[in-house]
Amino acid sequence: MITPAFELTQDPDFLTIVIKVPYARGSEFDVYFEGEDFKFYAKPYFLRLTLPGRTVEDGREKASYNTDKGTFTIRLPKEIPGQYFEGLDMLTSLLAPKKSRSGKPLVEEIDTAASAELSEEEEEEFDWEIEQTPYEESAESMLPLQYCYGFGNLRSGVFQRLQDELSDVIDIKAPDQTPVDERRRKRLAAEAAKFDPDHYLADFFEDEAIQHVLMYKPWWVDVHKKMTAFKGESHQEHDNHTFVVFSEEEKEQLRKLTNKSYLLDKRSRHHVYLGLTDILLAYCYEICVNEGDKNVESAWNIRKLSATLCWLESFTSIHDVLVSFGRRVLCYPLHRHFGLVTRAFNDTVMILQLGKAAVLKCLLDIHKIFRENDPAYILNDLFITDYCIWIQKTKSKKLAALSESLQKTTLTKSHIGFELEELEAAAVLVEEEERMLKAAGTVSKQQLPSSESETSESEESSSTSSSETEGSDSDERESSTSEDGKINSLQGTLQEERTAPLIDCNGLRQGTNTSTFEVSDEKPKVSLQSTSVPGKLIEELEKQMHTAIRLSEQPEGLAAASCILQEQEENRVSKPDGFSKDTTGKGDFLEVSSKANPLLLFCSTNEDED
Template sequence: MITPAFELSQDPDFLTIIINIPYARVSEFDVYFEGEDFKFYAKPYFLRLTLPGRVVEDGREKASYNVEKGVFTVQLPKETPGQYFDGLDMLTALLAQKKSRSAKPLVEEIGTSAEQAEEEEEEEEFDWEIEQTPYDETAESAFRLQCYYGFGNLKSGVFRRLQDELGEVIDLKDPDLTSADGRRQKRLESEAAKFDPDHYLADFFEDEVIQHVLKYKSWWVDAYAKKVASQGRSDQEHVNQTSFVSFSKEEREQLAKFTNTSYLLDKRTRHQVYFGLIDILLAYCYEICINEGDKNVESSWNIRKLSATLCWFETFTSIPEVLVSFGRRVLCYPLYRHFRLVTRAFSDTVMILQLGKSAVLKCLLDIHKIFRENDPAYILNDLYITDYCIWIQKIKSKKLAALAESLQKAKLTKAHLGFELEELESAALLVQEEENELKAVVAVSKQQLPSSELETSDSEESSSTSSSEAESSDSDEQESSNSEDGEINSLQDSLQEERTASLIDCSGSGKDTDTSKVYVSDEKSKSSLQSTSVPGKLIEELGKKMRTAVRLSEQPEELATASHATLQEKGANYAFEPQRLSEGPSGNENFLEVSPKKNILLFVDSTNEEED
């Protein structure tokens, strides 16, 4: 048999049930209703519901069938006219539970859908802070191999069969062998190692994208505004909370596919389930805000990574623990890590809870769809989300209202997260202020430059222009010198024509002394000399050359040694090796040819007084 898609609506006197049965044999159908029980059969469809209120057969009931659309509609009179039926959109909870055909269980549930347990719980004062017992090492070691997780800690041993897909879904390595305290300790260590101060400060100062996404309004913002606006009117005493939230056709079909199940949870476990619900909703609200309602390939990762319940199988004992865990994970893992995103998700979760279980269920169905379409995140549906979708339909609305009130009173600051965020921000602001002051000083100094410096810069430009022209002529000389090794004589002639050192009188008297002519061809020293733009430096260089020539004329026998020492003083690594003595250009035998290692040619032409 196929369970058809259906939906319920009501007015003060009638309950209307709309059933979608395309391709059904309408000639053979059966409808039965009495009290809270409703049955419908039209081959191959079968539907059995447990209604939230009593109906009666008094002749006012009506039924119709639209052949073109394949829709069967039946109107049932209410036993008490004007009575309001709550939870008509909780389709899974309306489906009657399947009867077990096995032997009678050892533990039997009394009442339908655990209503008696819920009623007993309502009589107590609702306190979200549960008792905590000291850690017992013996008790933990005794049950070390029986670690539970999932919704209400009802699952165990799942990941022993799914080791290949474990790492892609959760961060916990051995969930079947790790206790609750061990999970929390490993989670905190992982978060501390993952936190990146540079990433946080980058998002703190450059927050244009974050400011943009914070302006996005989700669907629950408008629904909450309508709910608040309707609370002040007297004729809305019995306003249906679900009237502000509607389900799509796809969502109703998904609800019909769930199996109606009852959950036997003790008080401690029930509180843990509520806290886990808050944790999952916080992660979902962050995902919706940051992507502005759109889904992408990262949606599944964001939700399960930011929820410690889904990623570490964490079980919380208080609301502050949930908020601190979520805040730490937002600042450690996603692309955008800003504290305002934490507070935004916090306020959105409060609004969803205040809208009631219909809004919560709609969010859970969206999460279920995201995980269902992502492999292997579907495992989290089996462990948590499916059970949450079924369980949320059976709880009382005032439970969520009390949970929303407690969550709204909770406070979360940056100091609670344990990452020293305020200290990081203060230090970064001081550095930023110093940089701004330095930039301001530099800007002022540039504006106050004297006009003399501007004139100097102009002269430097003109000297650099002449230097560039000289360099171009020198480059031509270098090409000619390196073209052929056999043209040394022509090179010497050109060098003698271009560079001639005058005779310098060392003593300053009128005596005739032997003089020497020095010819030097050094590309590196020449380029450095010609590239000098400051006139003072140029004069200093020329003075050093003149002093070198004087020393060479006074001590001709130590020519190579003096030249080498002089060049070393100028920072050049030149080495000279005397090659031969031959007749000089004037016919004498005082011509010394020096073979350099770095393209240096040194010629000394000693002449007597008469030849000069």
């Protein structure tokens, strides 16, 4: 037999069941309902439901078949008009037979078997001749202790059969031999070793990407707003689930789940609720940072941020759950920001307030993520599948109480244990000191010593126009007149200025403290502190120069000067070595060159002078 797809809705007086039976004969079907029992048969489909409320056969019942869609629609009158049937979207729990919904028969069977064995033992005659041995206390190391884990701590020995995939699923080693307290100690030590202050401070100061993802609104935000508005208008709470709609894929997931009952004591139920909170926190973080999209790291994010999944942790309080989640957010994922912890906390409160339908929808999404990831599917068998079945039978009041407790719990950076506030304060101080040092460096550059400022001024003057530099050059020449006659001083100055900048936007310029030579389109303007240079000085200067470079071989900046000198050389009269005659008759040129810096001196003399 095939279990068909089905859907239940209700109004104040009727319960409507829509059953999809494609390729079935509409003329051959059977429907049976009485109280909470409902049965439907249309070969090859069979459906048996345990309804959350009682129905009655009073002549108002009605059934119809749509041949185009292949669906049966059956309307059943409610025994108590106006009664609200809770949990109509919990399809897995509806599929279970009524007897299997309770754990009492299982307990009774176990007790019956135990009592039967006991009665058989009592009937047997006791053997007084049994061999006696001295009592010896067995060592603890010889006992094959196995610690429990999984949903409600109902599993053990699972990882002994899955050693190859153990490291890819959880962080704890040998969980079957590790008690809960030791798991917690190892987890805290691993988190303390993993925490990176530089990564945390980088996300703290440069949080543009984090602020962007914090603006994302998942589906439960709008649903929660609608639910809040509806509550304010109608003051009704039982219609919360109607705002959460399951997709066809999710309904198919629910139908494939095998319903079963869980025998949980009070302590185990407490662990289950806290574990559910931890898993939802990790899921909300994943949805926020990826803005609702799934990727290859989604399964890793959820199981890594949940200590319940990654370390098989069993929490004892809500505050412990929040602290564990906050620590893991600041240690493992790409975005490590406390704002993401707060955002996941608020989203989890919203989901719990929406009721078990919203929680189930999130669990089904987690189940799908783990199912599509190779090693993470084990966590479905240990936790998520059981959570999906168990949550359908949970009372909404329990989830509402859990959300209230979660809201009353506070989590601050001091609770995390990584000295976050101290790190942030120290980082802010360092940032302020760097800013002050940068400001001081700017001021010191503006207040340079006089020698450096003069040098910088001389360098800047090389890029100014020739008209602006004439005044500064004349001032420099006047300041050097006191050294007139000192040959050694003049020679040293000329040697120091070999590599000085010569190129000006208008031609050639030599900026020294003793002389300035400028070439332009006009007649050459020459200023020299001494109009008559001794012959010995000229000879000594010629000896000190190692090589001579023509002005025509200089960079482009000397092109204009080269053209002028070439025209003048055609009209020159031969002179002694080192001199060339100016056709204007006003003086002689002294050409002294070197590889680094050509120097032209113009000696202004009269024809009758030597």
